Amino acid sequence: MPLCAEGQIARPGDFLPLSVGGWSVVAVRDGEGTVRVLRNACRHQNMPVVGTAPGTCQSFRCRFHGWTYDLQGRFLSAPPPVAPADASPGANDLHALPVRILDGLVFFAVDQVSTGFFAPDLGQPYSGTIVTDIACNWKVCVEHLLGGQGVSGPEFAWFWPLMVVRRSGPLVLVEQVVPHTFLRTRLFTHVFGGAVEAQKLSATATKEACERIQLERAGGTPPQGGALLAQFHRALDEAYSGSS
Numbered sequence: 713m714p715l716c717a718e719g720q721i722a723r724p725g726d727f728l729p730l731s732v733g734g735w736s737v738v739a740v741r742d743g744e745g746t747v748r749v750l751r752n753a754c755r756h757q758n759m760p761v762v763g764t765a766p767g768t769c770q771s772f773r774c775r776f777h778g779w780t781y782d783l784q785g786r787f788l789s790a791p792p793p794v795a796p797a798d799a800s801p802g803a804n805d806l807h808a809l810p811v812r813i814l815d816g817l818v819f820f821a822v823d824q825v826s827t828g829f830f831a832p833d834l835g836q837p838y839s840g841t842i843v844t845d846i847a848c849n850w851k852v853c854v855e856h857l858l859g860g861q862g863v864s865g866p867e868f869a870w871f872w873p874l875m876v877v878r879r880s881g882p883l884v885l886v887e888q889v890v891p892h893t894f895l896r897t898r899l900f901t902h903v904f905g906g907a908v909e910a911q912k913l914s915a916t917a918t919k920e921a922c923e924r925i926q927l928e929r930a931g932g933t934p935p936q937g938g939a940l941l942a943q944f945h946r947a948l949d950e951a952y953s954g955s956s
């Protein structure tokens with residue numbers, strides 16, 4: 713699953729917590745510069761170690777009872793009253809998940825890392841990311857991004873289920889949909905090869921359009937669009953029926 717742009721955690725200690733597909737995880741760049749993805753679940757009582765805001769730190773300290781972990785997720789210490797029963801090395805580390813970085817984007821898996829699922833060579837330097845919170849269901853956001861598109865091609869490509877890549881000359885926009893709650897979605901617009909500022913109006917327009925479509929759905933208006941939209945709904949039907 714896509715998690716973030718590598719440039720969002722550019723410096724050692726930078727971290728970015730997210731809930732993706734129901735998984736609470738944190739992407740972090742460790743002291744050696746390696747990107748890691750950790751389950752954001754304390755090994756003491758499974759509470760979230762990191763809150764919701766990104767930041768920079770030298771170690772993680774769980775807010776609940778003070779267990780601490782290094783940037784690789786290794787257990788460091790705990791206050792004596794809540795010290796772990798098993799203090800053997802590795803027994804209390806945060807769970808590290810498989811990570812793959814492709815074209816400046818960070819992906820993680822909850823099991824094995826797939827290969828070949830993300831094909832485009834973005835071919836441009838990372839410029840920055842626009843974060844847009846939208847009051848809509850994640851499927852409405854994908855519907856809007858797919859809009860009247862026919863098929864994936866060089867200028868517009870969709871990667872089931874949560875990512876769209878658009879190209880216009882040297883500019884490449886990677887739209888990453890992050891489902892949060894039933895009616896709350898975060899959209900990362902990762903900009904490669906162009907000015908971030910110039911894309912902000914477009915991100916605002918996407919927010920307005922998605923929130924309008926969400927109201928239309930609530931009013932009973934069915935989705936309308938091109939072949940990619942139909943493909944999306946077929947894939948959803950299969951996913952929710954458990955047949956894929």
Ligand code: FES
Binds near residue numbers: 755757759775776778
């Ligand atoms: S749940 Fe994290 S220290 Fe207790």
